[in-house]
Each structure stands twice: as structure tokens, then as C-alpha cells.
Amino acid sequence: MTADKETVAKLRAERFQRVRDAHQMELAEDYVELIAELIDRTGEARVVDLASYLGVTNATVNNTIARLQRAGFVTSKPYRSIFLTEEGQALAETSRERHELVVHFLMALGVDEFTAEADAEGIEHHVSEETLQAFRKFMAKKKG
Amino acid sequence: MTADKETVAKLRAERFQRVRDAHQMELAEDYVELIAELIDRTGEARVVDLASYLGVTNATVNNTIARLQRAGFVTSKPYRSIFLTEEGQALAETSRERHELVVHFLMALGVDEFTAEADAEGIEHHVSEETLQAFRKFMAKKKG
DNA sequence: ACTGATAGTTAGTTTGTGCTAAACTTGTTG
DNA sequence: CAACAAGTTTAGCACAAACTAACTATCAGT
Numbered sequence: 001m002t003a004d005k006e007t008v009a010k011l012r013a014e015r016f017q018r019v020r021d022a023h024q025m026e027l028a029e030d031y032v033e034l035i036a037e038l039i040d041r042t043g044e045a046r047v048v049d050l051a052s053y054l055g056v057t058n059a060t061v062n063n064t065i066a067r068l069q070r071a072g073f074v075t076s077k078p079y080r081s082i083f084l085t086e087e088g089q090a091l092a093e094t095s096r097e098r099h100e101l102v103v104h105f106l107m108a109l110g111v112d113e114f115t116a117e118a119d120a121e122g123i124e125h126h127v128s129e130e131t132l133q134a135f136r137k138f139m140a141k142k143k144g
Numbered sequence: 145m146t147a148d149k150e151t152v153a154k155l156r157a158e159r160f161q162r163v164r165d166a167h168q169m170e171l172a173e174d175y176v177e178l179i180a181e182l183i184d185r186t187g188e189a190r191v192v193d194l195a196s197y198l199g200v201t202n203a204t205v206n207n208t209i210a211r212l213q214r215a216g217f218v219t220s221k222p223y224r225s226i227f228l229t230e231e232g233q234a235l236a237e238t239s240r241e242r243h244e245l246v247v248h249f250l251m252a253l254g255v256d257e258f259t260a261e262a263d264a265e266g267i268e269h270h271v272s273e274e275t276l277q278a279f280r281k282f283m284a285k286k287k288g
Numbered sequence: 289a290c291t292g293a294t295a296g297t298t299a300g301t302t303t304g305t306g307c308t309a310a311a312c313t314t315g316t317t318g
Numbered sequence: 319c320a321a322c323a324a325g326t327t328t329a330g331c332a333c334a335a336a337c338t339a340a341c342t343a344t345c346a347g348t
Contacts (some may be wrong), residue, residue: 019266055154106278122271
């Protein structure tokens with residue numbers, strides 16, 4: 001009944017694979033989330049602001065924006081500010097929701113807000129829908 | 145009373161910085177964890193086995209092992225199997241504990257084992273000590 | 289309208305993490 | 319002991335994500 005060694009290895013390998021793929025997505029999510037927030041708060045998303053919030057140089061932001069544009073999440077023209085495509089907006093939306101859910105969940109567990117925010121930043125990209133559902137359930141029970 | 149914009153940006157930037165640094169550590173943790181497990185189970189850690197469990201090619205494992213050796217986590221000699229340094233063993237130990245804690249916590253929340261394992265693989269590297277403590281507390285309460 | 293400050297871009301480098309293909313060891317076995 | 323299979327290593331490539339330094343564009347104030 002116990003699965004053979006190869007199958008076990010393959011399953012394990014898939015998990016690592018998934019984490020690696022997720023990493024590809026993380027930057028995109030962080031960027032679109034932040035871009036959405038900046039547009040919302042200040043009316044536009046500029047390279048300098050992204051850079052200062054992300055803690056990287058302008059050059060890095062520029063580089064990344066180019067990749068995100070290739071990937072279809074943002075549009076940008078030289079010396080103009082950055083906008084989200086529909087796809088980018090959708091990604092930003094779900095990212096924000098997930099981020100907030102994770103933060104609230106951690107706080108409901110007793111973690112202080114500062115740490116919750118910090119941990120959520122790393123965790124949010126790796127939580128499956130099923131686990132999110134378990135988080136929601138926990139919070140509902142807590143309230144009820 | 146509300147902190148000025150620069151301070152807010154700096155705090156946020158530190159969070160992203162921390163996540164980026166954590167990424168540096170992830171591979172190391174995954175490797176030493178797996179190496180420890182293989183040595184424990186089969187008596188040695190070989191390149192092929194690591195490759196098959198991680199879902200990458202032998203060449204990639206070789207490459208990474210070289211880096212981990214430079215970083216002081218493992219020792220290896222050409223055509224011989226791989227060993228952990230003391231530092232590597234310590235890292236493997238704490239990684240394994242954290243991994244199991246996260247898995248058990250997710251399962252205690254009602255997530256099924258398969259998903260718990262998969263999610264833990266991504267999450268474990270981003271959980272602060274404080275949050276781990278909150279996980280422990282939750283599980284203790286649940287049992288009690 | 290000019291000019292200096294601020295913002296954005298480009299070029300070139302580094303490091304990490306992956307790949308394939310080819311070469312090389314090692315150990316087994318006919 | 320020669321040959322072969324399995325395992326390991328090397329070389330060379332590619333892309334992502336960061337950096338610095340140098341350049342260019344924009345815009346606000348005089």
C-alpha cells in the first residue's frame with residue numbers, strides 16, 4: 001500500500017516545483033498590489049515611489065516593470081506613470097484580499113499587527129485556496 | 145501622530161527586504177533538510193536522490209551544493225556523497241521542526257494532510273518566531 | 289525661456305538558479 | 319580485466335533580480 005520510492009519522490013518534487021513557480025509570481029503580485037494602492041491613494045504610480053516602498057533602486061523597478069509589461073500586467077510609456085491592465089487589476093485585487101485575510105487571521109491568532117503584516121508579506125503567496133478557507137472558518141468561529 | 149510618508153515607506157521596504165533575504169535562505173533550508181532526511185533514512189545523501197526529490201537535474205544539484213559548501217552548510221568531495229557541517233545540521237534541525245509545526249498547525253485547522261504538506265513547503269520559510277508561538281498556543285488550546 | 293532639481297532610462301555587472309550536452313569516475317559483472 | 323551502467327562533474331547557456339554609474343527627460347520657479 002505504501003507508494004513506491006519513485007512516486008514519493010515525484011510528489012515531493014512537484015511540491016518544490018510549485019514553490020519555485022510561485023516565486024515567479026510573487027514579485028508580480030507585490031508590484032501590482034503596490035501599484036494599485038498608489039494609484040488609489042495618490043492618483044498615480046511612479047517609479048520612485050515603487051522603488052522607495054519596495055526598497056530597491058529605480059533601475060530595478062524599471063527593469064521589473066518592463067518584464068511585467070511583457071507579461072501583460074501593466075502598461076507604461078517612457079517618462080509616464082504606470083498603469084495596470086485588466087489582468088493586472090484582477091491580480092492586484094485577489095492579492096490584496098488574500099493579503100488582508102492572512103493578516104486578519106494572524107491577528108485573530110494573537111499575533112500583533114506589525115508582525116502579522118511582516119509575516120503575511122512572505123506567507124500570502126504560498127497559501128492554497130483550501131487553507132484560506134480554513135483561515136476564514138477559524139475567524140468565523142471566533143466571532144460567532 | 146501618523147508617521148510621515150518616508151518612514152512608512154522605509155518600514156514597508158524593510159518588510160520586502162526581509163522577504164527577499166528569506167528567499168536566499170529557502171533553498172539552503174530545503175537542501176539541508178532533505179540531506180539530513182536522506183542520511184537518516186538511507187545512510188547517505190547522493191546527488192541523484194536530491195535531484196529526484198527536488199525535481200531538478202543533477203547538474204543543478206551540483207551547482208547548488210557548491211554554493212552551500214561555500215556558505216559552510218555542507219561538505220563534499222568529488223564523486224563522494226554529501227555531508228552536513230555542524231551549522232548545516234543545526235539548520236536542518238530547526239527547519240524540520242518548523243516544517244512539522246506548520247504542517248501540524250494547518251492540519252489542526254482542518255486542512256488535509258496533502259495540502260498541509262504542500263502549503264507548509266512554501267510557508268515555513270516566512271513564519272516569525274512570534275507567529276510560530278501563536279501556532280503552538282493554538283494547538284495546545286485545541287488539545288487541552 | 290532657462291535652468292536646476294527631480295524623475296526616469298540605459299548600459300553594464302553580479303549572483304542565483306535553472307537547463308542541456310558532453311566528459312569523466314566508479315563500481316559491478318561477465 | 320575490460321566494458322558497461324550508473325552516477326557525477328564540467329562547460330556553456332539563459333533568464334531573473336538586484337546593483338552602480340552615467341545619461342536623458344520633465345517640469346517648476348525665477
